[in-house]
């Protein structure tokens with residue numbers, strides 16, 4: 001969890017509002033499992049989720065993923081313009097190992113100078129907002 | 144096409160207008176109508192776009208004393224829609240549904256809602272809900288993420304971004320309408336505070352309060368107006384659906400498809416442009432879209448600016464008014480104002496010599512478009 005000098009900052013962090021397409025994602029993270037939407041027919045993963053496959057139109061369902069991936073890009077937030085984390089911190093755009101182009105954003109819990117594109121990371125599901133749901137953060141791992 | 148920009152209007156740009164977006168839109172519209180030598184009763188269409196504060200076309204028309212519009216459209220969207228709105232207005236005119244249309248944008252972008260910041264409590268629904276845990280929710284974060292990828296793939300640098308900011312500031316210095324007119328060196332740029340690495344403060348647009356109105360009409364009206372018509376030669380859009388995290392290649396923006404389409408439609412080439420108003424919500428938007436529209440090879444935009452090719456006497460004058468970065472962020476509609484001023488030969492000390500053709504782009508990331516304007520009748 002982030003430490004902060006402003007106790008209100010974490011509770012003011014943005015809170016996701018699940019909908020019928022995304023409910024399975026958030027319910028899974030609440031159970032401590034990262035699951036991604038996947039086509040039951042062509043087996044392609046898709047994110048953000050939708051009840052039907054964007055490629056073939058067939059039904060999808062959520063399936064657990066490894067939680068492993070690579071940093072595809074990242075920023076170092078130095079000026080806080082959105083509440084939720086104590087600067088400086090790294091937001092990574094992480095491409096999951098399961099399929100090219102399936103990416104999640106999350107804070108990368110590593111020294112800001114240590115993060116680089118291509119860095120292998122693993123997901124950690126942390127409470128967000130009021131704690132009803134969990135959201136992805138990432139930590140470095142050895143390959 | 145035989146539709147032209149016949150009138151342009153704007154308010155002053157300030158940090159705190161103390162006025163409503165409606166009042167500013169009415170002032171800018173009246174100015175555009177007067178510029179054309181027309182009267183409010185000649186206007187039968189008004190359109191705008193908005194993601195933060197704005198005002199409805201019917202409210203603005205009322206303020207102009209116009210009680211009936213044939214077309215009144217307010218589209219939810221950002222700077223990606225600007226070129227499209229002018230081109231769509233032209234199509235509406237060519238279809239015979241309207242005779243003269245005002246495209247306007249009015250906002251208290253500085254004193255009202257600022258697009259780069261959010262305050263709690265924040266509930267995030269829809270496509271951005273997955274980015275709530277990382278608080279990755281505002282444009283200065285999205286574009287910085289894309290810029291970093293460009294640096295990784297092409298070896299572009301913060302100094303390359305700085306070249307864009309420094310050149311555009313130099314262009315803004317003589318522009319009395321610009322918000323940021325203090326000359327800036329590369330040292331000044333690099334000393335700017337970090338916002339989201341790799342963006343410093345000078346990579347981000349200058350948010351302002353103000354309004355711009357562009358009056359578009361068909362040839363029948365255009366040839367009777369007070370000002371020389373600025374003809375719309377062509378337009379192309381590429382509005383992508385994949386958002387800021389799933390877009391396949393953040394080193395290239397919408398321009399990779401809109402660019403070739405625009406050149407194919409018009410039969411023109413990037414080298415034909417005398418000036419280009421490149422949408423510059425951030426420096427990186429200029430970099431990626433100059434590459435996409437073929438003004439420069441990928442990875443070479445920094446040197447292009449450093450060698451003086453983006454200014455007077457070079458290949459093409461990029462953002463002679465200083466752009467959104469230095470003139471101010473009227474959501475890109477001020478780019479079309481500047482292009483019209485230049486093609487009319489009325490840009491004063493910053494006039495691009497013999498300006499005949501202008502590229503004006505709109506938007507960034509997955510979404511955007513561009514128009515080409517001509518001084519000469521097509």
Ligand SMILES: [Zn+2]
Pocket residue numbers: 039040041042043044053054055056057058
């Ligand atoms: Zn499928």
